[in-house]
Amino acid sequence: MKLNRIIGHFFLAFAGFLAVFPLLWTALNAFKSNVDIISRDPKFIFTPTLENIAYVLGRHSVMTGLTNSIVACGTSVLIGIVLGLPAAYSIARYPNRWSADLQFFVLSIRFLPPVAVAIPLMVIWLQVGLYDHLIALVVTYSLLTISVTVWLAIPAFQQVPREIEEAAFVDGYGAYAVFWKIALPVAFRSLIGAVAFSFVLIWNEFLMALMLTSSNAKTLPIVASELSQQGMNVPWGVLNASVLLLSLPPLFFLGILSGFLSSVFTKGT
Amino acid sequence: MFKRTSLPYAFLVPTVSILLVLSLVPTIYAVVIALQDRELSQAGYSFIGFQNFIDLFSDRRFLNAVMVSVKWEVVTVLATMCVAISLGVALFEYTSTRLRNFYCLLFLVPVLLPRVSAAFVWKFAFHPLYGIATYPLRVITGMPVELLSNPHTALYVVAFVDVWQWGLLFAVIIVKLLETLPPQPLEAAKLDNAKGWQVHLYVALPMLRAPIISLMFVKMIESLRSFDLIYVMTRGGPGIATETLDMYAFAQGFIESGKVSYASSMAVLMMVATVVVFTLLWKRAQ
Numbered sequence: 001m002k003l004n005r006i007i008g009h010f011f012l013a014f015a016g017f018l019a020v021f022p023l024l025w026t027a028l029n030a031f032k033s034n035v036d037i038i039s040r041d042p043k044f045i046f047t048p049t050l051e052n053i054a055y056v057l058g059r060h061s062v063m064t065g066l067t068n069s070i071v072a073c074g075t076s077v078l079i080g081i082v083l084g085l086p087a088a089y090s091i092a093r094y095p096n097r098w099s100a101d102l103q104f105f106v107l108s109i110r111f112l113p114p115v116a117v118a119i120p121l122m123v124i125w126l127q128v129g130l131y132d133h134l135i136a137l138v139v140t141y142s143l144l145t146i147s148v149t150v151w152l153a154i155p156a157f158q159q160v161p162r163e164i165e166e167a168a169f170v171d172g173y174g175a176y177a178v179f180w181k182i183a184l185p186v187a188f189r190s191l192i193g194a195v196a197f198s199f200v201l202i203w204n205e206f207l208m209a210l211m212l213t214s215s216n217a218k219t220l221p222i223v224a225s226e227l228s229q230q231g232m233n234v235p236w237g238v239l240n241a242s243v244l245l246l247s248l249p250p251l252f253f254l255g256i257l258s259g260f261l262s263s264v265f266t267k268g269t
Numbered sequence: 270m271f272k273r274t275s276l277p278y279a280f281l282v283p284t285v286s287i288l289l290v291l292s293l294v295p296t297i298y299a300v301v302i303a304l305q306d307r308e309l310s311q312a313g314y315s316f317i318g319f320q321n322f323i324d325l326f327s328d329r330r331f332l333n334a335v336m337v338s339v340k341w342e343v344v345t346v347l348a349t350m351c352v353a354i355s356l357g358v359a360l361f362e363y364t365s366t367r368l369r370n371f372y373c374l375l376f377l378v379p380v381l382l383p384r385v386s387a388a389f390v391w392k393f394a395f396h397p398l399y400g401i402a403t404y405p406l407r408v409i410t411g412m413p414v415e416l417l418s419n420p421h422t423a424l425y426v427v428a429f430v431d432v433w434q435w436g437l438l439f440a441v442i443i444v445k446l447l448e449t450l451p452p453q454p455l456e457a458a459k460l461d462n463a464k465g466w467q468v469h470l471y472v473a474l475p476m477l478r479a480p481i482i483s484l485m486f487v488k489m490i491e492s493l494r495s496f497d498l499i500y501v502m503t504r505g506g507p508g509i510a511t512e513t514l515d516m517y518a519f520a521q522g523f524i525e526s527g528k529v530s531y532a533s534s535m536a537v538l539m540m541v542a543t544v545v546v547f548t549l550l551w552k553r554a555q
Contacts, residue, residue, distance in 0.1 A: 002464065008362060008363040009363055010363065011355075011356075011361050012356070012360065012372060015356055015372075015376070015437065015440075016372055016375045018389070018433070019375045019376050019378050019379055019433075019437055020375055020378050020393065022390045022401075023378065023382065023392055024389060025390075025394070025401055026386075026390050027391075029393075037399065039399070040398070040399070040407075041404075042401050042506040043359055045481060075522070083283065083284040083287060086279075086280035086281075086284065087280055087281050087284035087285065089274060089280060090277045090280035090281045091281070092377075094276065096275040096277065102281075104283065104287070104551065105285075105288070108544065108547070108548065109288065109292050110490055110546070111490060111543050111544050111547045111548075112292070112296065112540060112543075113493055113496060113515060113536060113539045113540055113543060114496065114515065115496070115513075115515040115519060115532075115535075115536045115539070116295075116296070116299050116533075116536035116537060116539060116540040117295045117299070119294075119299060119302065119518070119532055119536055120294075120295045120298035120299040120301075120302055120533065121295050121298075122529075123298070123302060123307070123529060124294070124295070139291070139315075140291075140539070142287075143288065143291040143292060144290065146284060146287065146288055146291075147288060150284070156493055159547065174274070175275075176274075177274060177275035177368060178368065179276070180443065181376070182510045192286055197440045200381060202385035203383065204382075204384060204385075206383070206384060206385055206496070206497035206500070207494075207496045207497060207515070207519075210500075211519075211523070217471065221383050221385040221497075224361040224385055224386070224389070226365050226388075226425055226517070227386050227518045236399075237364055239389070239393075240393075243385075243386045243390065246385065246386050247382050247383060250381040251378065251381055252381065252489070253381065254374065254377055254378065254381060255421050256373075257377060257381070257467055258373060258374055258377055258383075258441075259443065261445060262439060262445060265442060265445035265446055
């Protein structure tokens, strides 16, 4: 038993190290000059430089990508909230004979291979004249945000104790007032988790953005990947800095998402 | 209580109609394009029936892509589940609550990273000359370690990154699931002198069969989204060793020849296969 324990702890410590070290290493590299990065032995001690960060933040393409990402992501997540939450509440509280099919339909949107959606959409947006336009990206992303929000918000609404809502009906609240004043506030914490999830999903999205944009509407992941495709004289420090910039916003939601996972898997099932 | 109100209509109809339009228009259009001979460089096109589909089956690169995709799917799903279950059980068995919460936070970091970031971070880590992951091997052998440019190992290196992201997330979910189990059956097994791993293998995991199957289902769907990892790490190379179906469709439609219709016929086949397979699996699991 004792030996098992030691092995188990070692195994976990190694996995924990593996989980965060690559990102920390990237962060470290973002502050190194190129000479310190391309050394045969990894360098942990070096004179830090802010050049890479300054270069990335000063680049026009990075700033455009950042703005595009924020706009596309923010708008489509908002559309997901406005259209997704009411639908999820209705499925959770007013089941009818199509509810199961509806839930399956929402899930099945996730089965569609992204290329299968991206190719026809590219042709459509080209014909409409919205190719490489943020509107096209927002509309496309809304399909993802709405379906994900519906899917994750159904259990959140189901976890609201029925009695509270019934008490509100007795007090003379209408169905809409119960949704606004009771269900939404009570489920708020889990709903934040669902929304954070859809934000991260869109922020990290790559394939659609790659196929539906060419210059003006490029999002940050595309800009970052282009930096990494440069030829022999790769500016490694700059590259590490741009990856760091791309990775930080989702990590901001770490706490929220971990709480969301706990609430889904401990109360539910 | 929850009856006789317009709410379900007002709340469902707009959302469902928008979802229907947004999902059906591209899918139907994908089929339409697949029956044509559109190319990005040419304005005109005509309907050519199933010619694209017939061509696909004599296209060796397409058949290769099918094989790579199937291999990718099997490797990533199985490896993710193995990593998740072993780490989840280890967390449950050996850690106190505080340490467990700490590990859970750490394990969530990889999956939150954009795939492009994860791909880049590891691509650099596996760099033959300067990478930190190849460093130990370089010191031992004294030679550059080429893992991503070797057709035998490239797919597994990319799969490793995928498992790094999903296996750790699923480990967190599995430990949460283990926490929800009633303790009595596990204690009874321990009283019967079952060893730690036996308790989990024969008692705890069978009790979690349904949620574990759902997790596997989720991973199967998410494994279809391998494009960004492969695009950044290998671009389908070396040669066509890591060229999955979506990578090949992208190459045909965009990079090499702009044959949108040909690419779309591939995408349609993929779509039909996944929708049929997943619908059957889902209905069976229900």
